[in-house]
Amino acid sequence: MYSGGEESDPLRVGVVGTGFIARGLLIALSGQDGMVTGPVLTRRPPGEIAGFPEGVRAVGAVEDLIDGSDIVVECSGDVLHATGVIEEVMAAGLPVVTMDAEVQVTTGSYFAGKGLFTEAEGDQPGCLAALREDAVQMGFHPLVYGNIKGYLNHTPTPEEMDFWAKKQGIRPDKVTAFTDGTKVQIEQALVANGLGAGILRPGLLGPENPDLEAGARLLAEGALRMDRAVSDYVLSPGSPAGVFIAALHDERFADYLRYYKMGDGPVYTLLRTFHLCNLEIAKTIRRVASGGGVLLNNGTDPEISVAAIAKCDLEPGTAIRRGIGSFVVRGSCVRIADAPEHVPIGLITDAVVRKKVRTGDLLSMDDLDLPSSRALEIWEILQGR
Structure with missing residues (x-):
C-alpha cells in the first residue's frame, strides 16, 4: 500500500x-x-x-x-x-x-x-475501463468499447473556437481538439491499446445515428466480422455525454436480460451516461x-497510434506551434504496422514543415522538423529506431 x-x-x-x-x-x-x-x-x-x-x-x-x-x-x-x-x-x-x-x-x-x-x-478512457470491469464481472463479453460524441467538424474556424472557448471556460486549443475529432481519436486509441481491442478502419468508423443503440449494434457487427473487440465512437447528437459497451451474453440469460429492460439481444448496450473528470x-x-493496480494504460506493445493529418495545404517553412488543437493538423487513428513513418500528433510542438503537404495527407517523419525532446527519443525507442 x-x-x-x-x-x-x-x-x-x-x-x-x-x-x-x-x-x-x-x-x-x-x-x-x-x-x-x-x-x-x-x-x-x-x-x-x-x-x-x-x-x-x-x-x-x-x-x-x-x-x-x-x-x-x-x-x-x-x-x-x-x-x-x-x-x-x-x-x-x-x-x-x-x-x-x-x-x-x-x-x-x-x-x-x-x-x-x-x-x-x-475521462472517457478510464470510465470505459471501469465499465469493462463491471461488465466482465457480470458475464458480458465486450464487442465494442464506445465513446459518445455529439458534434464533429474537422475544420472549425478560429472565430467559432474562440466563441466556444469563452462560453465553456476552457482554452481554444482544447475546444478545437474536441471539435475536430482529435480528442476522441486519442481517447479511443488509448482504449484500444489498453483493453486489447482493434479498430475497424483508420480514423475509426464513427457512425452517425441519433439512436445510440443502433449505432452500437452497427459497430458490434463489425467487431463480430473481425472476430475481435473494437474501439470506436458513435456520433449521436442528443445522446448523453458518456460511454458505452456493446456486448454479448450467455443466451441462457436472454429472458432475464429482457426482463431487466436490456432488450432482445443478442447484442446488449451497457451505457454510462456521465464522465465527471476531476x-x-x-x-x-x-x-x-489500496493496491488495486492499474485501471488502464497504453500497454507495452501498442498497435494503434494517432497520426497527424493535414487540414489544409502546408508549405515548406510553415511553423506549427502545437499539433493538438491546431487549425492546420488534426489527429486520426492508424495501425502502427500500416503507417510506421507517421508523425504522432502528440509530438508536434514547435515543429516546422520541411516539404509540401496536401490537404488530407498523413504527415510522415520526413515532412517535419521536430525539435529534440525526451518524448521524441522515447517514441523512437518504442518504434525500435
Whole structure:
C-alpha cells in the first residue's frame, strides 16, 4: 500500500498542471478523507496562478514535487513536458496517475512496464475501463468499447473556437481538439491499446445515428466480422455525454436480460451516461493506494497510434506551434504496422514543415522538423529506431 509513512498519515497527492482539470482536482482533493494536496508543479509564475484552494503550494522543480508527494497525478495535457516529469517521478519510485490520454498514446507505453502508471477514471478512457470491469464481472463479453460524441467538424474556424472557448471556460486549443475529432481519436486509441481491442478502419468508423443503440449494434457487427473487440465512437447528437459497451451474453440469460429492460439481444448496450473528470480522479488514487493496480494504460506493445493529418495545404517553412488543437493538423487513428513513418500528433510542438503537404495527407517523419525532446527519443525507442 502506498502511504505517506505511518498508516494513519494522509496520502500526499502531488499534481502536475494548473489548468482546468488540475484546478478542479485540487478543489476535489480538499474534501477527501485520508488525502492531502501535495505540491503542484507549474511552469507559470506563481502570481499568475488563480483559482487554487487556500494553502496549495506551487513549485517549479520536479524534485520538490517528488519530495512532497506519495503519489502524483499528471494532468497538464502537454506531451513533451509531461513525459519528462513522469520519467523523473517514476524513477523516484512514485506511482503516477494521469488524466492525459495524449501522453498515454504518445510515450505512455515506455512507462507501462516501469512501475505503477495508470489513467484515471473520470475521462472517457478510464470510465470505459471501469465499465469493462463491471461488465466482465457480470458475464458480458465486450464487442465494442464506445465513446459518445455529439458534434464533429474537422475544420472549425478560429472565430467559432474562440466563441466556444469563452462560453465553456476552457482554452481554444482544447475546444478545437474536441471539435475536430482529435480528442476522441486519442481517447479511443488509448482504449484500444489498453483493453486489447482493434479498430475497424483508420480514423475509426464513427457512425452517425441519433439512436445510440443502433449505432452500437452497427459497430458490434463489425467487431463480430473481425472476430475481435473494437474501439470506436458513435456520433449521436442528443445522446448523453458518456460511454458505452456493446456486448454479448450467455443466451441462457436472454429472458432475464429482457426482463431487466436490456432488450432482445443478442447484442446488449451497457451505457454510462456521465464522465465527471476531476471529481472521479480520487477513485483511481484510492485504487492505487489500496493496491488495486492499474485501471488502464497504453500497454507495452501498442498497435494503434494517432497520426497527424493535414487540414489544409502546408508549405515548406510553415511553423506549427502545437499539433493538438491546431487549425492546420488534426489527429486520426492508424495501425502502427500500416503507417510506421507517421508523425504522432502528440509530438508536434514547435515543429516546422520541411516539404509540401496536401490537404488530407498523413504527415510522415520526413515532412517535419521536430525539435529534440525526451518524448521524441522515447517514441523512437518504442518504434525500435
